[in-house]
Amino acid sequence: MKAPASESSSLVTDRNATEGTIATIRRGLSLTPEVARGLWLTLVLAVITTAGKIVVPVTVQRIIDGGIVGAEAIDLGFVAGSLGLAALILAGTVTANVFMNRRLFRASETALRTLRTRAFRHIHDLSLLTQSTEKRGALVSRVTSDVDTVSQFMSFGGIMLIVMSLQVVIATVVMAIYSWPLAILTWLCFVPVLLAMTKIQKRIRSRYQIVRTRVGAMLGSVSEALVGSATIRAYGVTGRTNQEMDGAVAEVRGAQLKVLRPQAVSFSLSEMSDGFTTGMVIVVGIWLGTSTDLLSVGQLVAFVFLVSLFSQPVRMGIEMLNEAQNAVAGWRRVLGVIDTPADVSDPGGAIDPTTGERGPARPDAQPLPAGPLGIEIEDLRYAYPGGPEVLHGLNISIPPRTHVAIVGETGSGKTTLAKLLTRMMDPTSGAVRIGGIEVDRIPFDSLRGRVVMVPQEGFLFDGSIADNLRYGRPDATELQMLAAMEDLGLLDWIEAMPLGLDTPVHQRGEALSAGERQLVALARAYIADPDLIVLDEATSAVDPASDVRLQAAIEGLQRGRTTVTIAHRLSTAERADLALVLDHGHVVEHGRHADLVDLPDGIYARLHRAWVAHRTGTPRPQPVH
Ligand SMILES: Nc1ncnc2c1ncn2[C@@H]1O[C@H](COP(=O)(O)OP(=O)(O)OP(=O)(O)O)[C@@H](O)[C@H]1O
DSSP: OOOOGGGTTOOSOOGGGGSOHHHHHHHHHHHOTTTTTTHHHHHHHHHHHHHHHTHHHHHHHHIIIIIITTOSSOOHHHHHHHHHHHHHHHHHHHHHHHHHHHHHHHHHHHHHHHHHHHHHHHHHHSOHHHHHHSOHHHHHHHHTHHHHHHHHIIIIIHHHHHHHHHHHHHHHHHHHHHOHHHHHHHHHHHHHHHHHHHHHHHHHHHHHHHHHHHHHHHHHHHHHHHHTHHHHHHTTOHHHHHHHHHHHHHHHHHHHHHHHHHHHHHHHHHHHHHHHHHHHHHHHHHHIIIIIOOSOHHHHHHHHHHHHHHHHHHHHHHHHHHHHHHHHHHHHHHHHHHHSOOSSOOTTOOBOTTTOOBOOOOTTOOOOOSSOOOEEEEEEEEEOTTSOEEEEEEEEEEOTTOEEEEEEOTTSSHHHHHHHHTTSSOOSEEEEEETTEEGGGSOHHHHHHHEEEEOSSOOOOSSBHHHHHTTTOTTOOHHHHHHHHHHTTOHHHHHHSTTGGGOBOOGGGTTSOHHHHHHHHHHHHHHHOOSEEEEEOOOSOOOHHHHHHHHHHHHHHHTTSEEEEEOSSHHHHHHSSEEEEEETTEEEEEEOHHHHTTOTTOHHHHHHHHHHHHHTTOOOOOOOO
């Protein structure tokens, strides 16, 4: 099946789109066994609730036939007794109903908590690659609004469908006891409607699937527009963005309207058949009663009640089925996330998204050895999914405590190499060994504790500077954090901040300058105390004073550790023990700065000349008009 255009690049599994409704429900329920726990008691309560409804027509029939018609005078004792009994049974029914609803809500809310947390955790297990290919807003919609539609159905619609079906069965049995010909007539009036409904439901189901996909795409666009609002304003493209948003909203509206059409038909059809059946029952019932004596007055009146008891669940059941379609579509999309295999799995025991439990560790899993870490890269190749190879058989050896600078033109493969080194993704072929162990054998606990990647734009979370530093080490004390700041030469800086370590950074660290955000990101990495640092040097320019502070902090962080720096400034390469030059996915030069800078026709030498010219402000050639 072709994926909808908005998600055509999605890596998240959507094979569920072709799965049958029952199969989806069964798999969804197996993920959340809380729903099934104690379900039998809820069902018993549902049976009592439903059976209780039959009391009214039966009492009416008994009072009319036994206490009014045929009796010389109204038998008040009999009538009062029958009403009292009915009232008692109804009170029991109401109590059962209250308990049933309480049990239902509790079970479904617990189950949904499980479903939501599983899907959310699994998103974190998906590689960065999957996360960035799937629009993040669409992923958010899968764990929020899609789970909500399942919630609405599970807490109400699901059991209602069972109750309604029971009501149809019980109403049919009592109708057949009173008059089997009228019972058959009632069914005959409804059969064509049911057949038509089944067809309409199919259409509604497929259209709901489109609605859910478009809602996901719309949320994706909304979140992208919010995150990129500064860029949108800077380039004055608010109009175009609004147009795109309007387009996404209109797509949702269009999809919703397409669902409404068959829904309206199905609703009207059931209303019509209801009236038609009641009319037929009255006409044929009167004929049966007057000409054949097969039906008493009480039975006919009770029958009219029974028809509404029969048609109401059919009608509501159809509405519930509509909701069920929506829920199943949502369920499929949530399961789609959970079914997507975590392509970078933890050899220390991957979390099974279906059970939420940690699996066994791989037999060959091995934590990193203590002490400084070296790196061996052997015939490393990588191609992004569906794309050409971007790293072509790299062989690199980095001894422990070496500072390596990776240099290369844009698109040469530097970031890709960094992601493979830190196992954000796995190579297509070849091996990366850290401390002599293949990275895919190192349990995440060990790998993430000892190897840290500092990206260009360190992400800061809403909270204080201290909160952000604790992402490096959750139990870091204030004293330890201040000591870390001192080691990095940042003590005067943090003391000058309005609230010191408690200074709030706001969402994404927006309350800090770009340079300050980098300082916090460096301090966070320092507090984590890794043995290998992969640092993507920031390209954003800061003022000279901040730059000096930043460089001092980087040096503090690198001291005594193996570091691989994606060097955007060649001064970093000048200071490094080893510079590696990448060009179109190949290591084309390697050595110390002094060895490379004068190589005739060398790429490093060319990049260095360009960098020096840029720094010293050599005028750029003017564009020719
Ligand atoms: N997520 C992705 N999906 C597909 N192709 C990608 C992806 N990321 C990078 N590439 C491609 O891989 C190649 C190497 O990219 P990479 O980001 O590693 O280069 P780089 O040297 O780090 O560039 P820069 O200095 O601009 O950051 C490029 O051709 C790029 O287009």
